[in-house]
Amino acid sequence: MSTTQSERLRGLLEPLVSAKDLDLEEIEVSRAGRRRVLRVVVDSDEGVDLDACAELSRTISDTLDASDAMGEDEYQLEVTSPGAERPLTERRHYLRATGRLARFHLHEGGELVARILDVDDAGLDLEVPGVKGRRPTARRVEFGQIAKARVEVEFSRKDKKEEEA
Numbered sequence: 001m002s003t004t005q006s007e008r009l010r011g012l013l014e015p016l017v018s019a020k021d022l023d024l025e026e027i028e029v030s031r032a033g034r035r036r037v038l039r040v041v042v043d044s045d046e047g048v049d050l051d052a053c054a055e056l057s058r059t060i061s062d063t064l065d066a067s068d069a070m071g072e073d074e075y076q077l078e079v080t081s082p083g084a085e086r087p088l089t090e091r092r093h094y095l096r097a098t099g100r101l102a103r104f105h106l107h108e109g110g111e112l113v114a115r116i117l118d119v120d121d122a123g124l125d126l127e128v129p130g131v132k133g134r135r136p137t138a139r140r141v142e143f144g145q146i147a148k149a150r151v152e153v154e155f156s157r158k159d160k161k162e163e164e165a
Contacts, residue, residue: 005029005069009038012069016059017042020052023092025082029075036075038064041082045096048081088149094119097151104141105148113152114139 009027017024017040026041040060042048057079064070064077088094088102097116104112114126115136123142130136 008069012063012067013040013060016063017056020056020059022048022052022056032076034074036070036073037078038070038075039078039080041080043082043096045092053079053081084151084153086151088151091119091121091143094124094149101152101154103150103152104146106141106145107147108145112139112141 006027006029009029010024013027014024020042022042022044024040025043026039028037028039028041030037030039040056042053042056057077060079061077086093086097088097094116098119099116101113101115104114106112112126112128114128116124117127117138118125123140123145126139126141127136128139
């Protein structure tokens with residue numbers, strides 16, 4: 001997608017997404033055979049449910065139909081949330097992932113899997129799980145040290161309500 005089209009779509013869609021109290025995370029136009037696919041990724045602090053995606057999809061579709069932002073070619077619109085193993089790229093992503101396990105690739109070359117405990121303007125307070133019966137350890141990571149980060153899916157983690165019971 002050209003920068004001009006990307007900027008134009010963002011300018012057109014961002015107010016629609018914001019009006020629904022959502023954040024516009026990503027806009028991607030790709031090819032699927034003869035058609036193009038416009039994928040709009042949205043999120044919020046509370047998450048995004050299927051009804052919100054469907055409602056926003058209708059709003060975006062009506063707006064795009066009334067404009068020439070996608071040109072004359074056929075396209076398919078997908079409105080979705082970031083998913084379980086979302087990449088963490090902005091402070092708000094880390095805030096939303098507080099309490100979750102994440103995999104960090106550090107600029108210094110190391111990799112770290114840790115639970116996000118707290119987020120401030122400079123970085124993260126993490127809990128690194130203990131190995132072979134050892135206790136978890138605390139670690140501080142500044143945002144500037146992180147090359148890439150992604151939430152890890154946990155299948156066996158107890159819910160906080162279960163732990164408190």
